[in-house]
Amino acid sequence: MELKTKLRVKIAENAGFCFGVRRAIDLTEKTAGKERKVYTLGPVIHNPQEVKRLEKKGIKTLKDPKKVKSGSIILRTHGIPCNLHKKLEENKNINVIDAACPFVKRAQNTIKRLSTDIKSKDKTIIVVGEKIHPEVIALVSYGSGKCIIVENIKEAQKFRGRGDLNIVSQTTQTPENFNSIIKVLKKRYKTKVYNTICKATLDRQKAAEKLAKNVDLMIVIGGKNSGNTTRLAQICSEKTKTYHIETACSIKEKWFKNINSVGLTAGASTPDWIIKEIEMRIKEVGAKHYLEFISAADIK
Template identity: 45%
Template sequence: MKIKVAKNSGFCFGVKRAVNISLETTKLKEKVVTFGPIIHNPQMVSYLKKCGVGFVNEIDDIVDETVIIRSHGITAQDYKKLLKKRVEIVDATCPIVKKAQDFAKKLTQDGFRLVILGEKNHPEVKALLSYVDDNAIVISGPEKKISLQENQKIGLIAQTTQIEEKFEQLAVRLLKSCKELYVVKTICNATFIRQAETKELAKNVDVLFVVGGKNSANTARLAEIARAENCKTYHIETAAEIEEKSLKNINYLGIAGGASTPDWIIEDVKRRIKKIKKT
């Protein structure tokens, strides 16, 4: 059996940056917490905890710790609350996520009705909404219903981990129903590259293991893309989830890691697959 790992599996620039900022901060400060998980990977969050980076879900639970803001950002309201607490803040929000927030603000200020392709409950989208006072339409796919006023000027952006094809389809659809459309492709390049590689891999393998947090939007999207290619796909967090029966009668196996998946987990997955095949 041949195993092929997608070339760009694992940490993207923004995740690497957030993890490094967290580890560096623990060297300088006594008590360090992240507000919400720094990235959407439970194993990495546990590892960081061992290194001294705790995490809290509520601002009220923060007392005198240095607070690190996660890679996908926080809402404007939460940021204000943190400032009020007078705790030290280290912002690890990915610059690409920040850029999307800036575009959301700019388009709204310029009188565009903002439409965001994304998941309403994802922290990144919640943060985007907070910067425009919730004055935007969030749509999860180009096929979903959307109510717009006639002759509206529309500004379209996306959650950074969205699928490019869906974004383009939505842009075409909106173009037909508005007077003016301003599109900013806020999908990040790391996402785009990983999605393109996964699609290609899915076309050529018998089975694909997409590795990454179950709560990771970008990893879930990779699995969605692979399934759309009719490839037998398993979204797993760790090697322990691999069942022997899933490796039967396989000639060509692919592995794709999400942008928040540490290399060591991808290596573990590879090792376990080889071990099962040997025995």
């Protein structure tokens, strides 16, 4: 009887914190080390476990900035609506620290420029993204009322507008969705495309897809409220069996029955300590299955 080989666990080449998220976390922790009153406007990143870790350091998450009379407010990686940003800056009792991802800022500036450019004054700005996502809500606020959000091909097919179109993207969109929407709109409108998808997002998607093709099972790690992590799970599930989890306690031993190889990837807001905990837990489960298999074989 052939013995089962030890469970192989491999982490995607690009997984976990991206530059923008790491920068935001560093800014938040450095500010907390210097000041007593530190707040973030909304969760600084889309990872509940990391947000809880920061809260233990005294960093409070705000829903309503009006309640803050003094101290430092850190603006989250996804950005905030431009009018709210302006009001916060006008309050001289509050120190505003902008931790928005540089790629998000680039998308905001692109939309702002297109909305004010005399050559584009009659053009509608199509934002490819999720309507309720904080980044998209902030992006639209820079468009002077010229933005329309399109989430998918069906919405692109239903879209009816006048004049030419400028098209930009939520930074964490997949190229497949972005390009498919462009293809639909180009059939009926003259378009100009501004690819504002983040390179780090693309790198994670490509690495996850590559790994998913070569393993029996994929585990995607990250907040259920994270758009880029959800898209990683979608990409992987098209190639192999996939589970999207936030913490090691979500792992179920039955997932690994008859599994020889497991791939791990993680969203851009997932810290290394969570990835390591899950990796260790999977190895523990794999070792248990391996030993049980050998014991059964020895008995026979």
